[in-house]
Amino acid sequence: MLSKEDSRRLAQLERQLRRDDPDFCARMGGGNFSVPAPRPPLALFFVAAAIAVAAIVLGAVGWWIAAVTVAAWSLVTAAGAFYRLRKFRTP
Known part of the structure; x- marks a missing residue:
């Protein structure tokens, strides 16, 4: 069982990984993460x-x-x- 602080830190690392490498997260998680399409400026x-x-x-x-x-x-x-x-x- 993780402590409250460990759970918060794990959630923070998970959010950072989703932001940094969404393709990896999609491969590991079965494609549950949606990657926003970039828009032209x-x-x-x-x-x-x-x-x-x-x-x-x-x-x-x-x-x-x-x-x-x-x-x-x-x-x-x-x-x-x-x-x-x-x-x-x-x-």
Whole structure:
């Protein structure tokens, strides 16, 4: 019989194993665990587009330093979105 602390620790290890290696848990447990399907980072693309529009507006107003800063921010966000998209598409 496990103590309350041992049961809690075992449950914690089990949750961590399910999160780290769901395929192994599915094989060992008879496929009882559902693995959530990854989603493409659409929200991140929309955020990058909105930031790019803000950079264009700032450039049109004449605030060049702010426009360049926001444009760089948009590029970093878009790069992160493309990185996550590539990670999403690779098996």
